[in-house]
Ligand SMILES: Nc1ncnc2c1ncn2[C@@H]1O[C@H](COP(=O)(O)OP(=O)(O)OP(=O)(O)O)[C@@H](O)[C@H]1O
Ligand SMILES: O=C(O)C1=C[C@@H](O)[C@@H](O)[C@H](O)C1
C-alpha cells in the first residue's frame with residue numbers, strides 16, 4: 468500500500484481523539500477506526516477488565532499487538548492515550564498514516580478527565596500517580612511521535628475537527 472491515506476490521532480486521555488475523530492472522518496470523507504474498540508472486540512473484554520486483569524504493562528502489550536496489526540486505508544484512526552508507550556505500534560501507525568497530536572493543556576486535562584481511576588487510564592508508575600505526573604510523563608512521547616501538532620484547547624469538538632482537517636489537507 469503506497470499511500471493508505473490514514474490520519475492517526477494521538478494525545479492525552481480526554482483530548483477528544485474519539486469524539487473529534489468521527490467528526491473529522493465525516494468532514495474528510497474517511498472511515499473511522501477507534502483502536503480502543505478494536506482492543507475490546509479482539510480481547511472480548513472491556514478496557515478496564517484488561518487493565519484490572521493484566522496490569523498496566525499487560526494492557527500495553529495487548530494494545531501494542533492490536534495497534535501493530537491495524538490494516539486500514541482512508542481512515543481516521545483514534546488511538547487510546549497510552550498508545551505512545553508502544554514504539555512498535557507507533558512506528559507501524561506512522562508507516563500507514565499521518566500522526567496528529569491533539570494537544571491540550573494540563574488545565575484542560577484536569578477538567579476533561581475527572582476521576583483517573585474510573586476512566587481506566589494506564590498509570591505506569593502505579594495508582595498513586597498524579598495527573599500532573601501523567602501529563603509530564605506523556606507529553607514528550609506525544610511530541611516525539613507527532614508529525615503534526617494541533618492545539619485543541621478551548622475549541623468545541625466541531626471547531627477542533629475543522630482545525631485538524633485544515634492542518635492535514
Ligand atoms: N473539544 C472538546 N470540548 C469539550 N469537551 C470535549 C472536547 N473533546 C472531547 N470532549 C469531552 O471529553 C471527554 C473525553 O473525550 P474522548 O473520549 O473523545 O477523549 P479521547 O481523547 O478519545 O480519550 P482516550 O484516550 O481515553 O480514548 C468526552 O466527554 C468528550 O465529550
Ligand atoms: O490514556 C490511557 O492510559 C488509556 C486511554 C484509553 O483510551 C484506553 O486506551 C485505556 O483505557 C488507556
Ligand SMILES: [Mg+2]
Nearest residue numbers: 484485546547
Ligand atoms: Mg478515545
